[in-house]
Amino acid sequence: MSLLIIVALPFFGALLPGLMNSAGRSACAGVTFAVSLAAFIGLLTNLPMVLAGEVVMARVDWMPALGLNFTLMLDGLGFFFALLILGIGLLIIAYARHYLSRDDNMGEFFTYLLLFQGAMVGIVLSDNILLLLVFWELTSLSSFLLIGYWKHLPEGRQGARMALMVTGMGGLSMIGGMVILGQIVGSYDLSVILQNRDLIQADPLYVPALILILLGCFTKSAQFPFHFWLPHAMAAPTPVSAYLHSATMVKAGIFLMARMWPVLSGTPEWFYIVTSAGLITMVLGAVIALFKHDLKALLAFSTVSHLGLITMLLGTGTAFGAMAAVFHILNHATFKAALFMSAGIIDHETHTRDIRRLGGLRKLMPVTFVIVTISALSMAGIPLLNGFLSKEMMLEAAHDTVLFGPHWLVPALATVGSLFSAAYCFRLIDHVFLGPVRNDYPAKPHDPGAGMWIPPAILVVLVVMIGVAPFLAEPFVKLVTASVLGGAAALPEAHIKIWHGPVPALFLSLTAIAGGLFMLALFKPALRLWDATPRPEAKTIFDSLVEAIAKLSRAIILPLHNGAFTRYAALAAVVIIAAGFHAWSTGSVGAATRTVQTAGPVAIAGWLMLVAATAGMVLMHRNRLLSLILIGIVGLMVSVGFVFFSAPDLAMTQFTVEVVTIVLLLLALNFLPNITPVESTVLRRVRDTGVAVAGGLATFALTYYYLLRDAVGTPISEFHLANSYKGGGGTNVVNVILVDFRGFDTYGEIIVLGIAALLIYALTETLLDGPVRARLLNRLPDQPRAGDVHPMMMVVLTRVLMPIVLLVGFYIFWRGHNAPGGGFIAGLIVSIGFVMQYMASGFTWTSSRLRYPYHGVIGAGVLIAGLTGIGSWLVGKPFLTSDFTYVRIPPFDKFELATAALFDLGVFLAVVGAVMLSLESFSRLARRAHASDSEHPMDIDPSREGPSSNATRTVKQGG
């Protein structure tokens, strides 16, 4: 099966558990199992190629320009890890089906699990390091979801957050390291990078890249000093712990160190950093694990310790160390997954994980006892079990390693680590299963159903099988080791054997086991000593560190960003002005190239009105209605200015928009206070004036300077002018640009406009559903209402005008391609026609005559525009390619038919819908506030009976 399918299967399969959720728990687990099984079988179909020493590749170009391609590679190492991930994944899925209770949302759990599985498989199969990083981050995210799966538990949430923060930061630093590596080699493909050992190690950036990548590996694989997140992640459901912390997530860092081993290892930097970090982690984890009373915490720290062991082996940089590491990865995955699952069984059956409350379970849970005993003895390094073999290899490698001078240091520390490791394994067996049966268990323990013990039992069979017949595993281990070494070192000759004769490693091993038994005997006094010793608590340190960083960022941000809009508006204005001033004072300004045009009296009069209206607005802005009238004058002058400077389309748009904006603001002012009170101090007003004047001067200077100079480059407008008629079939170049040359922009813009209108509609709905509704109903108008709300004169006039407005709109729309006009302007004009009806006869009357909802009009507009664009695909042209032809229908003159007109129709509809939906939303608020809106078109109608009573009622109610 193609590697692409193997990686894609879990991701696409992640959609299924959620869909199967309602079909029952078994169906949900079944479909997840089937997806994983398919990927597993797909992986196995590649086994013959891998065994033959081939590297299976799959490649899809993604962003070749960035060196980011979807390249997958399967060699011995990748196969080994993928096998662990998918194989143990299958067991975990079967186990989780029985572990999770009815209250847990199984679909959600298996969705996260499959996402995580896919990300892990992606990491181990990636050939491109950028792709690897993507999957790497995906494991951080999906493990966050898995660890925090029990959202109701605060420890779960905190543990998930801590894991995400630590591994996420490691991931960030790794991005840096990988990019450096890619820059050194000139390729982001692993297969290329792995061939360039000498080039990388000779580069001055080797050490920074190494440290950054190791940070990523160490955080992920919980190496000292980043080991603290792993025990806190134990708040996750046990299947998650068993999966993440035996075979997958924490092994990702190990995998990467193994993957990069050929190019990064062998230098003193690698040796000192990796070996010492591994050694410290190994001893520290083992010591802490012994004194943990929570079963899962004990296993968590033992995982930390074993990861340290593997890291230390990789750090030695010898081929033998690498082989021992590979073998121990395999062994650790088998016995640790079995142990985690057993811990889950004990928790599930006895309702406690506290070792102090357990003991004597041997008789009550015989099956679990056998499973735990075999896997724990394997972890302790007892002969005939697989843990013994790799532990002895580790001790042999340690025996040959010299760190910081003294020859005894590494072997001694490794033996101490093994000693504590043996001790906690013995404690696990002794304190949980041996001893007398107690009568105070929180629940009556018994062995679980077969569904829960079979998955760990399968692993235990492997533990024994490899332990008794290591020659079965040896070819595979050597194959994987060969691909770790990647030709950088020769494959070790040594064989994996139970009996090597009386070598030093055997004595170290015996010392560790004997010492472990001794420690167990001395456990009680040792525990007292441990409890009495003050230790730094990693979580407290981490929390205070996070708190300190948060405080620092708050101290930086709050003065700038304190929730006061005026502050950021002022800051932004000052910064922009300062940046502009800096550019102006450091750059050079050429001489004026354009002649100044003389201004006639009309222009000066218009300018005076604009300046006077703006000044009036600033001075009299406290009277809100007056300032609204003044802004109308400003808008009018701007429109006139557009006419004056040869922009008729702009003038028409500005003018119509002005009308609807003023109507909108009036509707809003209906509710808002009419007067702005004096609140700001004089000092503040002086400051604001200063900012405003500086900003005004800056824009004035900028505009004035460039109005007197020609453009530096040739504007593309020449092209538009030359092709408007030839290519677009229209003589109004502005319209042709809108619907043709830059039709895609326009398409986006009408969508934005539609979204804005829908947002307004949604806000109105929310307001009317919430507490505001009651406020509106109880609201008293703050000024007397007009008695004649819908005057007859206005009703008659607007009715007469309506067809004329529609006709004008129609005309403006059709002539748009060749003369000023077009969809935007026609849409605004027609909207004004509708608004007039609302104003004259009220909301109720008008909306009861409305046949199509405005949302539909917006949607139809966007759809028509989009379909017009798609239509050009049918003739094999790109999106929104326009076409036009001339037709003649007697008795009319020859006229043009263009697809652009259809597009413009879409624009027209979207504009009408958006404008009307916005205004309608506002008037819905108004209607809620004074409900006595009449359903009659006008207040006084001679044809209706009793008009006077109706009119007086309206006046009395003020409404």
Next chain:
Amino acid sequence: MEFLVASAVGVLTAGGLYLMLRLRTFPVILGMSLLTYAVNIFLFASGRLTIGAPPILSDDASLYTDPLPQALVLTAIVISFGMTAVVVMIGLGAFLGSDDDHVDDLPDAVDDNTRGAP
């Protein structure tokens, strides 16, 4: 002529900035509208000023003004209506919900003591 247009942009910007820095929603919205005018004219002016030469192709005309800024500004005007409407709606919603049309979200401690209902 260039001076008039440039100074109009300057005056509109100054007025807009001043009103934007006020404490109540309505003047802030008007200030934003003034800034919108200023920005639109500024963009329009990047095509330089031409009188009596609209970009409507005809056989008689030999000179046309730059059509591209006009097309950009045209959509900008329509979009600015949408933006104004959204901002007005947000401001109105906030006012109706709290009977308070301040734009500044001052810390809670001073909130109730220093402000009454408008």
